[in-house]
Amino acid sequence: MSNSNIEKSFNLDRAVQHLADSIKIKTVSYPDYEKMDFKLFDEFLLFLEKTYPNINRVCKKELVSGYCPVYIWESQSNNNKPILLLGHYDVVPVEKDSEADWEEAPFSGTVKDDYIWGRGSLDDKNQVIAVMEAIEHLMSNDYTPDRDIYMVFGFDEEIGGMRGAEEAAKAFKERNIEFECVIDEGGCIITDMIEGLTVPAAIIGIAEKGSTNIKITVEGQGGHSSMPDRNTTIGTIAKIISNVENNPMPARLIMPVREMLRTMAPYMKENKFVLKNIDHLFPIINPVMAKNPLINALIRTTIAFTMTGGGDVPNVLPRKAWTVANLRILQGDSVDSTLEHIKKVNPGINFEIEKMLVEEPSEISSIDSESYKILGNIINEIYPEAVIIPYLMIGGTDSRKYLESCKNIYRFSAVILTKEDDAAIHSSNERISIINFHNMIRFYIRFLLRYQSE
Ligand SMILES: [Zn+2]
Structure with a gap:
């Protein structure tokens, strides 16, 4: 036949x-x-x-x-x-x-x-x-x-x-x-998932990306909440989270993303020139690109805090507080280099990091x-x-x-x-x-x- x-x-x-x-x-x-x-x-x-x-x-x-x-x-x-x-x-x-x-x-x-x-x-x-x-x-x-x-x-x-x-x-x-x-x-x-793309795209x-979960734990003084220390364990966890969120991993253009943007370029309503020349323009425009969460996820390792915990009762300072983060690791980074980054942006703060699930890119x-x-x-x-x-x-x-x-x-x-x-x-x-x-x-x-x- x-x-x-x-x-x-x-x-x-x-x-x-x-x-x-x-x-x-x-x-x-x-x-x-x-x-x-x-x-x-x-x-x-x-x-x-x-x-x-x-x-x-x-x-x-x-x-x-x-x-x-x-x-x-x-x-x-x-x-x-x-x-x-x-x-x-x-x-x-x-x-x-x-x-x-x-x-x-x-x-x-x-x-x-x-x-x-x-x-x-x-x-x-x-x-x-x-x-x-x-x-x-x-x-x-x-x-x-x-x-x-x-x-x-x-x-x-x-x-x-x-x-x-x-x-x-x-x-x-x-x-x-x-x-x-x-x-x-x-x-x-896909037909309508990329804004400005005028043709269907077979992606x-x-x-x-790698997906890894880590747990960060801070230990400190417990005690009664009527006389709190200047730095509580929950306060320190909050500081760590805030430091990481304010200091994201560096942006990088990897081959699949570069090829995606360049292949799309001729079919876009706008930004044809920018996408076609993304190699040269990336260092200048990546902060703008990062404002879109999806694009941001394509150009850097992201760290998302998904769980947190500490005390059990309203008037006791917990000795331990913790948070769990999901890392989505971009090619070129690794679980360890991401953990190094988390430590680097939190100088002088004592905390432990435990790897829960490790999957490299x-x-x-x-x-x-x-x-x-x-x-x-x-x-x-x-x-x-x-x-x-x-x-x-x-x-x-x-x-x-x-x-x-x-x-x-x-x-x-x-x-x-x-x-x-x-x-x-x-x-x-x-x-x-x-x-x-x-x-x-x-x-x-x-x-x-x-x-x-x-
Ligand atoms: Zn499936």
Whole structure:
């Protein structure tokens, strides 16, 4: 069958039903693994087994940490580097008091008005099901790949991916596997999210900032609050926070951000010249850029204080006070260099810093690789009007765990999202249009057809 007929013979109605069915299984992950209902995760895995008989017959299957499926579609030739397709099937919880905001119940998987509704429809069961649909369909059309195709679906991505992606990545590293490329969630096609941009932009995540949590503790004199010391522990914490907020980490223009701004330049209503020449102008204009929180996050390591605590009763001075900060670390900085900065801007103040969770920034994937070009070409086949733009992700994905097995990691789902769609992710009324879902499947079919054996 010709390549275009392979796509045409796809049964979309059945795929839509599969996504709807997958949403009905409440695979919610919680930071405390004990709280997760693993029976439902088993149910999801069984659902994949029943729904995709070709994949289950043809692929080698492994289960990492009990719930993270790894499918390996082995090819005849071992000369080409394999490809890794990622997704995750855990979803964030639906907050109790937000259920009433949903137009359709969050785990109903309702199909209505050309949309599939529910938690996970955009993040990230759409990706898991689209990958499975594409491969199942290619298998039933006698397509064979010219390299091994790996699929890994995380079950704890939303809580850090420590047991799923991290363990799978470890296993691949031990086997010395080097992937040609990794495709994960992340970017998409945006229409109204960048002010002044006059065309749709297909943004491909080529790097992720690091995300690290630290706890700062100050110890001092306790005692009765009727005779306070000049420096209370809570006062000192406040000083530290204020010093850090008034002295941000230095701004820097890294490759993904520079390329993003330069690629956007010709399509902007205003500031074309500035963006085109951002390399030269950055030292002058970065203070203005930093006024926008999103741009600020792209040009420096940010330090956000998210929790704080101290005493227990109104009239006792606490001996200890503390604050927790979330660091989002830009490429070129590290957890340690950020901690050095915090110390530097707080001279003469005694405090302890404890690292709670450490994640350094990712490597930056190339935009000159063959797989990046293929990605761009396919996106333009499906969305001819979209400009391909590389970008830096502020949030994290499972893909960063695979850095040691792959240089070309691209974070992109072939869906068009508006501001409104994007706001529904991790919130109420998450839904995906059937057209978007179909295009995701078409994207994977086309992508894999590029790696067809002779
Ligand atoms: Zn996700």
